[in-house]
Amino acid sequence: MSPTTFLDWPVIRQLRSADKTGRGAAVTSKATRETAPRTFEADSVAQSVCPYCAVGCGQLVYSKDGKVTHVEGNPDSPVSRGRLCPKGAASEQLGNSPLRQTKIKYRAPYATEWTELDHDTAMDMIADRFLEARRKHWEDTDEQGRPLRRTMGIASLGGATLDNEENYLIKKLFTAAGAIQMENQARI
Numbered sequence: 001m002s003p004t005t006f007l008d009w010p011v012i013r014q015l016r017s018a019d020k021t022g023r024g025a026a027v028t029s030k031a032t033r034e035t036a037p038r039t040f041e042a043d044s045v046a047q048s049v050c051p052y053c054a055v056g057c058g059q060l061v062y063s064k065d066g067k068v069t070h071v072e073g074n075p076d077s078p079v080s081r082g083r084l085c086p087k088g089a090a091s092e093q094l095g096n097s098p099l100r101q102t103k104i105k106y107r108a109p110y111a112t113e114w115t116e117l118d119h120d121t122a123m124d125m126i127a128d129r130f131l132e133a134r135r136k137h138w139e140d141t142d143e144q145g146r147p148l149r150r151t152m153g154i155a156s157l158g159g160a161t162l163d164n165e166e167n168y169l170i171k172k173l174f175t176a177a178g179a180i181q182m183e184n185q186a187r188i
């Protein structure tokens with residue numbers, strides 16, 4: 001890097017150049033000139049919808065070599081017109097954060113530590129608990145003999161990262177099982 005001289009001072013550059021008001025090239029640093037948006041490096045961009053809440057802001061997801069590098073608002077979205085709130089603007093971390101959990105964690109009753117479970121074991125444990133709670137709290141009729149055919153022993157609280165299809169299947173499954181308590185974080 002060449003040493004800074006007296007002539008490099010912004011006010012001198014301002015007086016010597018055509019940028020007399022000092023709002024353009026005269027006051028632009030070398031670092032600023034060499035800075036480029038992350039979107040310039042991307043080799044693909046996909047349209048998406050922010051998963052975090054029910055507003056459903058449109059996103060442009062930039063990636064390079066198969067890895068998400070940047071997420072920003074989609075100006076073509078009639079919902080958000082290019083805007084994202086801080087949470088939506090940080091959704092690149094959804095895939096890239098080193099804190100992202102990729103293993104199934106289980107904390108047994110009274111345990112103070114989490115242990116890792118394999119997928120099949122976890123699925124069996126969930127199914128066993130689901131069926132047991134349904135059986136134990138099944139209500140066939142009310143006190144006057146009117147049909148209920150429901151269970152209050154299971155409930156579903158979905159997260160906003162669930163998409164339409166997942167929510168549809170969850171609703172079908174829980175309704176078929178007799179559950180009536182179904183809610184989603186995006187509606188709370």
Ligand code: SF4
Nearest residue numbers: 050053056057085088
């Ligand atoms: S950007 Fe913010 S307001 Fe928009 S959908 Fe995401 S979380 Fe909701």
